[in-house]
Amino acid sequence: MKKILQLALGILTAIGGFFDIGNLVTGAQAGASFRFQLLWALALGTLMVIVLVEMSGRFAAVSGKTIPEAVREHFGVRVWAIPFLALVLLHVLTLGAEIGGVAYALQLITGVSYRLLVIPVGVLIWLFLWRATFSAIEYSTALLGMVTVCFVVAAVKLDPPRHEVMVGLLPTLPKDDAPKYWLYAVSIIGALLAPYLFYFYSSGAVEDKWDQSYRWINRGIAVSGMTFGAIVSAGCIVVAGMALQPRDIAVDSINQMAMMMTGVFPHWGFALFAVSMGIACVGAASEVALSLAYTTSQTLGWEWGENMEPAKNARFALTYTSGILVAALVAIAVNPLALTIYTMALNAALLPIVTVPFLLLMNDKHLLRKYSNRMPGNATVLAIVIISLVLFVVSLPLLVLGGG
Amino acid sequence: VRVMLLVLALCTACKSPSQRESERRERARSAIAAADLAVSALAGNRVPRQFTLRVLEESARQLRDAREEGEAQRLDSLRQTLAR
Numbered sequence: 001m002k003k004i005l006q007l008a009l010g011i012l013t014a015i016g017g018f019f020d021i022g023n024l025v026t027g028a029q030a031g032a033s034f035r036f037q038l039l040w041a042l043a044l045g046t047l048m049v050i051v052l053v054e055m056s057g058r059f060a061a062v063s064g065k066t067i068p069e070a071v072r073e074h075f076g077v078r079v080w081a082i083p084f085l086a087l088v089l090l091h092v093l094t095l096g097a098e099i100g101g102v103a104y105a106l107q108l109i110t111g112v113s114y115r116l117l118v119i120p121v122g123v124l125i126w127l128f129l130w131r132a133t134f135s136a137i138e139y140s141t142a143l144l145g146m147v148t149v150c151f152v153v154a155a156v157k158l159d160p161p162r163h164e165v166m167v168g169l170l171p172t173l174p175k176d177d178a179p180k181y182w183l184y185a186v187s188i189i190g191a192l193l194a195p196y197l198f199y200f201y202s203s204g205a206v207e208d209k210w211d212q213s214y215r216w217i218n219r220g221i222a223v224s225g226m227t228f229g230a231i232v233s234a235g236c237i238v239v240a241g242m243a244l245q246p247r248d249i250a251v252d253s254i255n256q257m258a259m260m261m262t263g264v265f266p267h268w269g270f271a272l273f274a275v276s277m278g279i280a281c282v283g284a285a286s287e288v289a290l291s292l293a294y295t296t297s298q299t300l301g302w303e304w305g306e307n308m309e310p311a312k313n314a315r316f317a318l319t320y321t322s323g324i325l326v327a328a329l330v331a332i333a334v335n336p337l338a339l340t341i342y343t344m345a346l347n348a349a350l351l352p353i354v355t356v357p358f359l360l361l362m363n364d365k366h367l368l369r370k371y372s373n374r375m376p377g378n379a380t381v382l383a384i385v386i387i388s389l390v391l392f393v394v395s396l397p398l399l400v401l402g403g404g
Numbered sequence: 405v406r407v408m409l410l411v412l413a414l415c416t417a418c419k420s421p422s423q424r425e426s427e428r429r430e431r432a433r434s435a436i437a438a439a440d441l442a443v444s445a446l447a448g449n450r451v452p453r454q455f456t457l458r459v460l461e462e463s464a465r466q467l468r469d470a471r472e473e474g475e476a477q478r479l480d481s482l483r484q485t486l487a488r
Contacts, residue, residue: 111454247441250434252466255459258442261452270451 018229020284021101022191031240038169046190046230056198057218060205068298095327098285100336106277122328141283151235186391190348435466
């Protein structure tokens, strides 16, 4: 009974914690420019993230170790140095995008410029991490994050043509503007495969003291949680496709995105969008900041754990504190929309670097015994890495030209 | 790194004038449509006035970037009227 409850909570956490600024921006831009034509990228990315999340949870449950700890122990710090630096860069950029997202949501509600709100938002997130335990952070942000289900409700109310939605789930070539199409495809996949998601997930499994008996819970969370989470992202694409695309609004700013639900929910659609965006970004910012501290502490062999007092865990707390500070400065300096789209594309591009050491560990029979990866799992991860790299290269022209 | 830089340089050089013109027109169309939607949403009491003013300012800036001075001025004067 206890485990069923944990599974239910885990699925809720996965749904609530799934949606963030990356999913919102990439979904809105894809829907506004290509209607439902990029739903396939979401479906493909969801399959990929299910595989990677299941593996990271299985690894933590069976070995009792997190990925950076195990890589450091097995291959040494030198091998892990480049993936670690790539991870730090991705974490800081993603954290900047999430903090910018919270500040922008507050700008929509208060009218105060988001640049003025970035530092107070950073301080509030830092206070939240300083005071709260891991479970409190996990469950509060996840339960509040359920508000993002409004995108699914809006999509259903808009009654999109079902045939067109189903056709969108099949990969098709773009009729025009190919670089933009591929950039959005890679950004959707990058938003889903943000490395913080599985590093946070595996550290959380160790914090929650998972053992081998949690394997089926892990599988349930990975499949159900990620699938339901992806349905919220699909809702965002459909709403943008129905509300913005017919008006020729290509989503060049977050203000344009903010109007996507004013038609379907006339009097509270605007507020609902701002609240959903704010809550989703607060949850994701907390997770990314913690994930940065987990990854750094585990790599350098420091004490780590969100359930420990900051005074007894100073270097861990200092890592997320400095991460928030640097990310807040990035959020002030760079337009949040541009920061998001480029960070998500970079997520996909750097995926091979951060995934390959993990894949090697997943095949270590000494560490995982009979639970190590089999051929289908390895083939899927290799396919994920190759697809994300190819999509990134194809979308390079637009990244260079700044058309995002 | 050199190969990557070469590819990037080629990509940058390869964008044709017609592509640039098409993108410029697309951006202008999007900015005008966003401004229209924000004004009609304000009329229906669906968004705050401050938000509409911000969208109009942003759209006017995008139109100037797209060299659509006439439309940008129209949005500026609309914004001034709404701000009163």
